[in-house]
Amino acid sequence: MNMTFPFHVLLLLALFCFTSPLQARGPALELWHSQQAGYVIDEVIARFNREQDQRVCVLQIEPSKIKGDILLAAQSRGLPDLMLIPSDFLGLYRQMKLAPLPADWFSNELMAETLSYVTLDRQRWGMPMMQGNHLMLFYNKELVSTPVTEWQQFAQIAPDLTARGIMPISWPYEDMYYLAAFLRTFGGSPVTDGRITLDTPAMVQALEAYRTVARQGWVDPDGDYDAALSRFSTGRSAYLINGD
Numbered sequence: 001m002n003m004t005f006p007f008h009v010l011l012l013l014a015l016f017c018f019t020s021p022l023q024a025r026g027p028a029l030e031l032w033h034s035q036q037a038g039y040v041i042d043e044v045i046a047r048f049n050r051e052q053d054q055r056v057c058v059l060q061i062e063p064s065k066i067k068g069d070i071l072l073a074a075q076s077r078g079l080p081d082l083m084l085i086p087s088d089f090l091g092l093y094r095q096m097k098l099a100p101l102p103a104d105w106f107s108n109e110l111m112a113e114t115l116s117y118v119t120l121d122r123q124r125w126g127m128p129m130m131q132g133n134h135l136m137l138f139y140n141k142e143l144v145s146t147p148v149t150e151w152q153q154f155a156q157i158a159p160d161l162t163a164r165g166i167m168p169i170s171w172p173y174e175d176m177y178y179l180a181a182f183l184r185t186f187g188g189s190p191v192t193d194g195r196i197t198l199d200t201p202a203m204v205q206a207l208e209a210y211r212t213v214a215r216q217g218w219v220d221p222d223g224d225y226d227a228a229l230s231r232f233s234t235g236r237s238a239y240l241i242n243g244d
Contacts, residue, residue, distance in 0.1 A: 030080035170228035171241035
């Protein structure tokens with residue numbers, strides 16, 4: 001099993017249904033995002049504010065909290081004007097009070113596959129902004145002399161690592177994206193031709209394999225994104241699965 005399996009997250013810019021049309025003049029617009037490289041967005045917004053007669057205020061939210069914060073804000077009608085969010089949030093477009101975007105906002109040069117990430121129920125709920133990221137297998141050179149090239153090799157190296165108090169590998173175990181990589185390895189897909197396809201032999205195999213790595217102590221089943229990254233960066237984990 002090769003964990004450099006490509007997994008795409010398409011980010012989108014979404015407008016809310018009660019937001020007035022963008023105008024050259026008017027009150028400040030509010031943008032929420034959860035991008036770790038927030039300084040890049042800050043630089044773009046600062047340039048926009050200098051060049052346009054419009055002001056945009058930016059709020060950066062932790063990746064693990066942004067979905068919950070948006071849903072809570074939607075209940076109290078405290079939503080921002082714009083959001084930069086993963087495309088998988090689209091399934092909650094009603095709860096997040098997203099508004100469909102006009103067709104003439106989209107360039108004809110956009111790839112059809114890209115548009116599929118922002119389309120649901122025959123409406124386009126966001127503007128494609130970025131496409132990424134690939135799940136990659138990182139290793140600590142101080143702990144690993146020859147990195148594994150096949151998933152099965154972890155069975156050989158795990159006993160020695162755990163005996164030294166080192167977690168063989170880390171990733172946010174409860175995050176469904178990583179289970180999806182296992183599912184695809186066994187030939188499955190969570191959605192096929194627009195229909196949910198979870199009740200399959202591939203899903204059974206994926207779940208069994210996923211449970212096995214936790215039971216054997218290869219990964220911390222309770223660790224979140226920050227814990228996994230911290231464990232790896234402090235030398236308490238030999239490998240890490242993370243984005244590029």
